[in-house]
Amino acid sequence: MAKFVSRSGQLPTTADVVIIGGGPAGASAAWALECASPGIRTVIIEHGSQLASGASNASLENFRTCWTSLGNARLMGRSIDVFRHAQDLLGADIGVKERGYLFLGFNEEQADGLRADVQRLHQIGLTHVEYLDAAELQARFPQAGPRAVAGKYDPIAGWLDSHALLHAFVRQAANCQVLLDVPETRIEVEGGRVVGVWTPSGRISTATAIIAAGARSRQVGRMAGVELPVVVRPRQSFTTPWRHADFPEHSPMLIGAAPFAHVRPEAQTGAIFGHEYNWNDKLVKADGEPAHDYLIDPIYPVEQLKDPRFPSVTLAILARQFGHADGEGFANPRYLRGIDHRINYYVFRDNAYYTDDQGARRKYVSQRAIIDAWSEVGGLYLSIAHAGHGIMSSPAAGEIMAARVLGQPLSDPAFTDFNVDAPYADYDRGGLSKD
Ligand SMILES: Cc1cc2nc3c(=O)[nH]c(=O)nc-3n(C[C@H](O)[C@H](O)[C@H](O)COP(=O)(O)OP(=O)(O)OC[C@H]3O[C@@H](n4cnc5c(N)ncnc54)[C@H](O)[C@@H]3O)c2cc1C
Structure with missing residues (x-):
């Protein structure tokens, strides 16, 4: 059972592995290290x-298998196996609700896109994902409404309780100590190798450090003298305590066409929403500077980047696509009462590119994480x-992180997609919008 240590508690002085960041990436690394090397001494800072x-605090806590890039498809496939067997593998109920994902098309062009996605998914073995024509869609999912003409349905998808998941990860890591409230952390490097991690409460001697600090990972890397290839993009979600009657509790997550507004039931009577909001940094830049859709360094508190119109715009998009008139369905003003609006960052690798027909390198927004060693500094790893x-x-x-740290082979060759220096993978774009 992992031990939580507060700032005033007894700090460990040595560890086999120090993990910086106690989010999904850090907590899962501690769990997988314990599974692969029982008794390993880890510290999460x-x-x-x-x-x-x-x-994860702003997240919809969803999962799905329908990823068109092979690496992500295999990554989610293995992860969902763990979720489905959480009681055995994590010793806990993590609140899995396997209710599916239903992507909707509202015209023939969108229907063709969904059909092509399903073909690709079948090619890579995800034959459980179905293409639904209008008649089948209406018969099986009336909540899709009469305007939808096609669907892509992933039944091995749903949502879970991410706090329960993270706590299960660390509880399973028998020799893990978790240090909370650590205001500053510095990875110490000597002679090109990690030798320890400094905090204001003391120093931990270690030869291995994992950076898993989410949006602050670049800043943590700088402390070790490295500049990590990541950028951040703010993303928003909101929860409502109420849901219209035609949107039942057992519904799959519904995803509309571009800009991919999505919604699923939440708790007994509520719903949680998001959409692929086109954020740019115009408002946080000096006049005249070109705008970008990303930040190199995150801005805190991130709440200042919230767009107050986000909930009403998301509802309006859904109401328009579903054809709900004023007062009906997603156009019912009750949705706007008692909203909990959240924001945080998506973190993206910033070193993905493809080579165009003229041989020039073109950068693109990749959906692939970086889970690898950082080769310039011995003992430094990234998730x-x-x-x-x-x-x-x-x-x-x-599990990939644990294999890297312990020098073990990867369980799937497709996981090399998550190497730092893997610039390209097929179908590696778009997130919700293309998969
Ligand atoms: C609106 C929104 C919706 C989302 N929906 C989903 C979804 O449905 N499904 C899904 O799978 N994902 C979803 N995500 C994405 C998901 O939340 C992230 O991919 C995930 O949380 C990343 O995990 P992480 O551990 O890398 O980073 P984080 O979750 O950000 O965790 C990083 C941790 O490191 C800590 N930290 C930072 N700096 C330091 C430091 N210097 N020292 C010590 N600790 C530090 C932070 O406090 C934090 O606890 C969503 C995200 C957002 C914003």
């Missing part, structure tokens, strides 16, 4: 006053850039 103080799926991928991400 967490900046916040509890585990999961980062992006970063988990974008919008770091909860659903966490068990397998932890």
